[in-house]
Amino acid sequence: MLAQQLVNGLTLGAVYTLIALSFSLVMGILGVLNLAITELFMLGGYFGFTVIMAHLPLPLALVAGMAGAAIVAIVIEKLGYQPFRTAPVVTPMLSTLGFSIILQNVVTNLWGSDPLQLADEVLTQRYTLGGVSVSAMQLTVMGATIVLVAALAFVVQRTSMGRALRAVAENRDVARLLGVSASRVTLIAFMLSGALAGAAGVLIGLHYAAITPYIGVEIGLKAIAVMVIGGTTRIWGALIAGPLIGVLEVMTVAYGGSQVRDFVVYGFMILILLLRPQGLLGGSRSDQGQRV
Amino acid sequence: MTSHLSKALWAAGLGAALAVAAALPARAQTAEIALGAIVPSSGPFAEWGRANTVTLQLLEKQVNDGGGINGAKLHIVILDDATKPAQATNNLRKLSGDDHVLAVAGPLTSSAAEVTFPVANEMKTVATSQASSKPGVAKLNRPWAFRNTIDEGVLGRTAVPYFKKTFNIKTVAIIFDAKDATAAVVGGRIMPALMKENEIEVVNTDPLSFNTGDLDVSAQVTKMKALNPDGVVVSADYSQAVTVLREMKRQGMIKPVVGSTQLISSAILKAAPEIPVIAPATFYATMKGDKPEKFVAELQPLLRKTAGLPPEIEPSMYDANIYEIASIYIAAIKASGATGKPEDLDADRTRIRDYMAKLEGFPGLGGPIGFNDDGDAIKAFYVLQGQNGAWDSKVRGCSAAPGHPGC
């Protein structure tokens, strides 16, 4: 059973990694907690479902989810972040909360509050290796996570856009002095994080094959914990922290008791915040957040 | 305009307004009888609330087309509690105190009922929940609180033996939603006791649970699978139970499932059609009989036309329950001769309360209805088996209590 639980934990971890990355893209660069990301994740899931239920192929569903979420992310950036650039961090956070309330209501009215289910699941072939059973969809989710993380890392480390992102993250004013278009950079950050959340929504939605307008809520809070544990500014940190927390959660359920699961996960997050606030992979002490 | 003239115009205008104001309530007094309803039209149970609204509007139209009640027009004031218990309490206050309703149908959830029923007692207005099945909620709030539902313990006493017999169950694993009060009580207390009564062994020594909203229950299902029980008890609302069933199917754990009324829905039939699901219900859309068939025939097209509801929607148990509640109120008003006049309000409400406390054999959609001393319904129920996309009625039971006639 242990090996099977590990696979469960890794799948869950992939979910957390993708959403944590979406959070950390905006958090690391702009210092803002974008509470609408959980609903972008949920929206991606609904877009993906719509495509799949129309019997169109999986890659199209992925594109639809990512594009749809990215577009909504742009709207949120324009209305919910840009006007608050100079305000204390809590203000854009609350305005993104406003957007998440709107999105939940709209989705409930369009698709209903009951679970939307796929009649036939996607990629259901199962592979069994030594007593451990894993489905093709699960492997796709885990594989896609690694690919997306690697792609993001490539963009951030190797491209000029990535350099611009990092420059704004370090010091917005100096970056602007050096000719970086800060507003364009923040737009790209929001779009990327939206696309990532949307991709997560499609993949994860298709894996679990049943979504409601409220799937983002619980998972979002845990993903924030994962972001903190991995290090808010470290992309590879999310890739490590996600599976770590996923496995921790699964093992707590399997061997401890499902009741104390939340207690353990948030307790661990607080511990990391206290002992190593920059996260497991974080470099410098980045706990000096902006004034709230 | 001279100041005298303007003053005179003011006085005339004020006088006219007062005269109109005095006249209006007089007209409304004899023309309208108001009932209230509290339903969750937004939030996670929005669909139930909206379906309930359509159901009540149907009843209102049926009654008014038939001449009203005692010559007066029926008006059902429906308020949304947004699935927030605090809003439900304020809704009751508004309905009872400001809208002067004779009785209230709702609230839907047990969490809302727990805090709204005390207010019903404070405002001396009958409130009857259409869906709350957490044990003891009405019992703690007598005499003004009622529920048109049956205590899950009573239902389980018939469902579990059927489950055991049909699938030859000797061992079960129990998994429940720890964040949902009803599901936690059923999964943590009622089902284990019922298993013991029926000599079924519960193989998971520590409780297996998850939280409302969890997407992933793979760890719990893997653990269950390793214990290899004959059957599984899933105590959760159907929107969460769907997650469990799908995971069971994904991991190849095709075992019969038993649960509470919370499982009853069309959604759960789609989750894993090969897994037989046993759950009790007081009504289901494909029920046979004059009354239920007529009800479904009238309500279903209306539901399907409503914006915001899925096109394949069917009348649910909660729609049937709230229809019955409002019908009982109307019967109570007719029988007691309530007029809806403001000066008789307190007396009218008390008459409704007494009528309900003594109610026996009221013709409901699934059979005769009465209320026991705890305020819960005495009505017929059916143990349903859901498989391959359809519900099948297997056993008929009755929640009669000692000292009250049966169904």
Added chain:
Amino acid sequence: MMSTYYAGLLADVGILLLGALSVYIILATGQLSLGNAGFMGIGAYMTSYLTVIAGVPVTLALVVAAVASGAIGVVVGFPALRLKGIYLAMATLGFGEMVRSFFLNLGAMGGSEGFHGMHHISLGYIWTWAAAILLLIVILERSRVWLDMRAVRDDETAAGLVGLNATTIKVGAFGFGAAVAAISGGLFAHHHVYIEPGNFSFERSIDFVLAVILGGSTVGPGALVGAALLVMLPEYLRFLAEWRFAAFGALLVAMLLVRRQGLLDRAMFRVFALRRAA
């Protein structure tokens, strides 16, 4: 004779006001707490235990719960010193979730089944507490204590240089805030006469923060305006039926866009003061 509907709404406003004030106090030292629902829960369960099981009168129970919660707040405040900004906010979020999970598992107080048995308190009683604490804060705001808190918020290093003990101030604020939140919880428990862990979730913590930010994050009475807004607005938006929440979200964004410091601010009070002098 007030309609009981409005009485019920006012009770909710009073309870939310105290929760908002608990966030306001802590925010005044530059710390954002997203977990005050946890302190509210501690207050609710503790007061309920005292009145129902230990038979203590409700006022005494509230005081005891406030002191105990304040102590827990101080304990939380110390490690909080190491964190700043959004990291502190996330830690408090985690704390709030842990408290909720704790009560979910506390069988002695009902766990997920909730806890009953409290007796009902009147609207007047709720507002006695709410008004008293609001008054206390308004008075404190004009005092040296609040000036010290603002100094710490604006620049901790500089504050240290002029001899302020930032540690005492920040930790003290956490304790004070926790105590006020506990009173909010105790009043909540005795107004609704039933509590369950779900009442004290992240959503509740966010409501507190929303009330402060919308009503005015720089002055105490802002919490009052914000609380009234958050309770009354959903009621007035009822005519929008199933778009009620979307409208609320849109209004929230709009309000922040139009007036980001919240409805009330210090400039407004200065205007009133000038007028009085003139």
